[in-house]
Amino acid sequence: MDADRREAVLWRNRALTLFDRVTVPVAVCDVYGSVLLANPAMAAECGTTPGRLRGREVLQLFRPREEAQVERIAEALRLRHRSRYQVSVRWRAPGGGERYGELTADPVSDSVDATPALLVMLRVDGERERCEQAPAVPVTPREARILALLAQGATTARAARETGLTADGVTYHLRRLSARWGAANRTELVARAYALGVLTSGVWPPSAALPESG
Incomplete structure (x- = not known):
C-alpha cells in the first residue's frame, strides 16, 4: 500500500470514529x-x-x-x-x-x-407525549358520557343521576381519566377529551363521539 493510500485510509478511519461519536x-x-x-x-x-x-x-x-x-x-x-x-x-x-x-x-x-x-x-x-395523541387505555362510553356532562357544566351529583352511578362512582372515573391523561383539574380533563376526539367538537350541547352504551 503506497503512502497516499495509507493516508487516505487513516483519515477515513478518523472520520468514521468522529461520525460515530458525534451526538447529533x-x-x-x-x-x-x-x-x-x-x-x-x-x-x-x-x-x-x-x-x-x-x-x-x-x-x-x-x-x-x-x-x-x-x-x-x-x-x-x-x-x-x-x-x-x-x-x-x-x-x-x-x-x-x-x-x-x-x-x-x-x-x-x-x-x-x-x-x-x-x-x-x-x-x-x-x-x-403519547397521551396527547390517543388515550393510553380506551375510554368507555360511560366515561365519555361523564366527560360530556362535565363539558356542559354538570356537577358530580348531576353526572351521577344521569349515568346511573353514585357520586363516588363518578369521582372514581374522573380520577382514573385524570391520572391517565395527566390532567390537573376538570377543565383540563375536558380540554384533553376534545383534543383526543372523545368529545365531538363544534356542537352544543357537548356530546360523546362514542356510541352510548353500558
Whole structure:
C-alpha cells in the first residue's frame, strides 16, 4: 500500500470514529433516501442500532409533515442542484411519544459530475407525549358520557343521576381519566377529551363521539 493510500485510509478511519461519536443524529443516504450509514445517535432516535438502519428509507423512518417539500427536493436532485435541503418531519420516539423536528440534507460527492450521496442531519425540536395523541387505555362510553356532562357544566351529583352511578362512582372515573391523561383539574380533563376526539367538537350541547352504551 503506497503512502497516499495509507493516508487516505487513516483519515477515513478518523472520520468514521468522529461520525460515530458525534451526538447529533447523522446518516449518509443514497440519492433516493436509502440509508447507507448511520451513527448511534440517529439509530437511537429510531430505537435500534446503526446496522439495522442500513437500507431503510429515511423518509419512512421520519415522516414528512408536508409532502410538497419532498417533491420539491426530489425535483432539485433530479436536476443535480447542490443546495442544502430541509424537511420538517415527525416520528415515533422509542418511549412512545411523537417527536418532531427537521431533517437537513446536503448533497456530497467526490466530483461535481458524480451522483451525490446525501449527508442527513436531524434536529429534534420537541416531543408530544403519547397521551396527547390517543388515550393510553380506551375510554368507555360511560366515561365519555361523564366527560360530556362535565363539558356542559354538570356537577358530580348531576353526572351521577344521569349515568346511573353514585357520586363516588363518578369521582372514581374522573380520577382514573385524570391520572391517565395527566390532567390537573376538570377543565383540563375536558380540554384533553376534545383534543383526543372523545368529545365531538363544534356542537352544543357537548356530546360523546362514542356510541352510548353500558
